Amino acid sequence: MSETTDQKWTSRSWHRRASKPVTYWFIALIVAGIIHPVLPEYRWVLIxxxxxxxxxNSIVVWSQHFTEKFLHHRVPDATRPxxxxxxxxxxxxxxxxxxxQLLTDVWDRHWVITSIGAGIVSAALVWHAFSLARQFLAAKRGQPYAPAVVAYVASACCLPLGALAGGFLAAxxxxxxxxxVLLAHTVANILGFLGFAALGSLSVLYAAVWRTRLPFDVTKYSVGLMIIALPVILGGALSDNGYVAAGGLGLYAVAWVVPMGAWGKASISVLAQPRDRVGFSAATVGTAPLWLLGALVYLAAEAVAHHGELFQISLPTTAVLIGFGAQLLIGVMSHLLPSTIGGGPAAVRTGTYELGRAGLFRWTLLNGGLAIWLLTDNSWLRVVASLLSIGSLVVFVPLMRSAVKAQRGVLMKKRDPVEPLTAPRYNQVTAGIAVLALVLAAFGGLGTTGGGGGVPVASGDVHAVTIDAGDMVFVPDVIEVPAGMSLEVTLVNTDDMVHDLKFANGVQTGRVAPGEEVTITVGPITADMEGWCTIAGHRAQGMDLMVVAGG
Known part of the structure; x- marks a missing residue:
């Protein structure tokens, strides 16, 4: 290879090119969030x-980067293209x-395109797994961070399983x-693909982000436990055995709890003498695993409660994706990007400062807003809380551009570097709590939007109706109720697949299996209100209805 080509394909130039799609996907996510009312399957699309x-993209790029670093085995530049x-x-x-999926409303066989795309994604990840495994086998034995690379290989092997399940789901x-299969799809993608990559990265990065040392390292044991636990969870999900699934989830939780003990001790030692070490990256990296652990406990309890009827489980998708996945990704990237650009301590410190602007304030809004989002039944409060939580993450995109500009300014000697902080800005936490308290006060607490079954009504004031769910429609799909009268709904599933019904006031039936029925009290009807099936894709295909308040 010529010298010119060698210079073109360095590790740094490859990383810069390969990581560009991450920024583009974040921009696409923001745009889709703005225009989501006109998107079919918008929730699926956003997720x-x-x-x-x-x-x-982040996992593929950074797992390659860290595999070379952890194994001290830099691949030839000829492989970069x-x-x-x-x-x-x-x-x-x-x-x-x-x-x-965007073609759902215009083509019945849209799942063919979705399956082709899933197949290409699977092939790319199999390629990635093979590449990482080959680097692992070629490296010297006894590398201290080798278990992290094993986790990356396991991660890459999980996504093809999730993609295969996704292809079936589309049909x-x-x-x-x-x-x-949706439960298995979620387990393979979140606990498998994301979980392995996260544990492998945190086994090294947690100490780096908190700028300390871990008291002990149990990564190889945790990775081993996860490799055992994941097939158990998948088997329980597919066989509809809640006890098996819960056992696997418990084992998976143990795999995370053990290293979290080391991370917790390291964090406590830093908090005793924090200096400038407690900011956005440290706080988010420390909090994200707690959301995962909470989701695991919830799922295990749900699996036991719904043994033999796992279709009844409501997946904690929001908590895992925002609290764990997004928080960890943005927190780690806020630490890594300045280090990757480089330029010496002063330049890196300046870039880190820009990415961490109002860091503890954003961290408070992110986690506090997410907690309110999950706990409230008030639809407008949920909207405000979600904007606070997601907005604290989305601001990373403009901050990234500002950080790159500032760091390059220091490198080019066009600006002075920032000085190190002498103490954490805990007043930002206070400000964040104050904002959340004001939001809650404005809505009168967590509350609900009303209309639940807790309002006592006389038997003569109840309007009862039976609704059939089948062929992707509700019959009837318009329900007229005298204003002020309480609505009682019996949902009968006449289809060959699971359905449910949720009303805009938060009342819902839960999942109803084929041939079964359930009765709920929606509550007094004082205004028109929508209802819909919450199962992915069903509302877009016509499973919605309208409750009309009569005179």
């Missing part, structure tokens, strides 16, 4: 723009997958299989 787009082609193939697959499976 997969983030997971398949931003998170998957092929690594970049792998990233291109991955993103082509993601685009095709999302395009397939709509009969009976309760749709929900069981």
């Amino acid at each position: 997969h723009l983030f997971t398949l787009g931003a998170i998957t 092929w690594q970049l082609r792998k990233v291109w193939a991955l993103n082509a697959g993601v685009i095709i997958t999302i395009l397939g 709509e499976l009969p009976g309760t299989w749709q929900e069981r």
